Amino acid sequence: xxxxxxxxxxxxxxxxxKAAKVVGGKDAFAGVAWGALDLREEKEAARVFCxxxxxxxxxxxxxxxxxxxxxxxxxxxxxxxxxxxxxMDEMAxxxxxxxxxxxxxxxxxxxxxxxxRFERDLALLLPPALEKVESREDLEALRTRVDNVVxxxxxxxTEFRRAGRPLRGLASLAWAEDPxxxxxxxxxxxGGAEATAAA
Numbered sequence: 649x650x651x652x653x654x655x656x657x658x659x660x661x662x663x664x665x666k667a668a669k670v671v672g673g674k675d676a677f678a679g680v681a682w683g684a685l686d687l688r689e690e691k692e693a694a695r696v697f698c699x700x701x702x703x704x705x706x707x708x709x710x711x712x713x714x715x716x717x718x719x720x721x722x723x724x725x726x727x728x729x730x731x732x733x734x735x736m737d738e739m740a741x742x743x744x745x746x747x748x749x750x751x752x753x754x755x756x757x758x759x760x761x762x763x764x765r766f767e768r769d770l771a772l773l774l775p776p777a778l779e780k781v782e783s784r785e786d787l788e789a790l791r792t793r794v795d796n797v798v799x800x801x802x803x804x805x806t807e808f809r810r811a812g813r814p815l816r817g818l819a820s821l822a823w824a825e826d827p828x829x830x831x832x833x834x835x836x837x838x839g840g841a842e843a844t845a846a847a
Contacts, residue, residue, distance in 0.1 A: 649685045649697065649714060657711040660730045663761035664713065667730065671767045676774070696723060719776050720809065726816075728769045731762040772817035777809050779822045783829045787822060794820045801827040 650657065661684075668682040687694040697714060712727040781787045781799070791797050796819035800808060805823060812821040824830065 649687055649693065650711065651687050653688075659732060659759050660711055663730050663732055663759075667761045667763060667766050670761075670763055671770065674767075676771065677767075680770070680774075697725060715770065715773050717773065717777065719778075724810075726773055726813075728766070728773075731765050733760050733762050775820065777812070777821065778805060779820055781822050781824050782826070787830070790820065790822055796820070797822050799823070801825075801830065 650661070664684075671677055672680060672682055685693055711730075713730055714725040714727060716722060716725045779790055781790060787797070787799060796815075798812065798815065798819050799822045801824045803823065808821060808823065812819070815821070
């Protein structure tokens with residue numbers, strides 16, 4: 649999302665186009681749609697999505713990309729950064745007396761997106777926000793696919809999903825409607841629910 653007259657983030661714009669071609673061409677990201685939104689034309693989008701970032705005030709080094717998930721509300725996109733890599737060959741660096749000076753951008757310097765970091769950040773957002781499980785077997789199967797699972801029964805799913813947003817890439821959120829399959833007898837034969845911590 650940007651204004652077409654803004655040229656301060658021109659390198660990031662070019663990087664986004666390159667990333668869309670390189671990362672978007674991989675099978676894992678085949679279901680991702682890439683696009684740019686002209687906030688001058690889409691004023692409602694500017695009001696809804698850019699309130700926190702205040703895109704009317706240019707921040708130069710902070711121009712986030714918005715990721716919208718089909719399983720989450722449109723009004724709650726994720727934000728990721730397009731990081732750039734600056735490269736300069738050794739001969740050009742040695743012959744340029746200003747090379748390395750703060751704020752100086754040599755003409756021979758190459759700028760390209762950090763594809764690996766962008767791909768990693770985007771990949772963290774691909775799995776569904778919430779995984780529904782219906783049995784202990786489903787839960788165990790999920791635990792074999794991911795390192796950490798936060799599991800709950802009978803919670804407000806909207807609040808559960810929102811609470812888990814910072815855990816993206818660290819844990820998967822799982823939930824169940826019916827607690828019965830996950831109940832068991834406590835040690836010693838007494839009644840009660842079996843506490844299960846998934847990690």
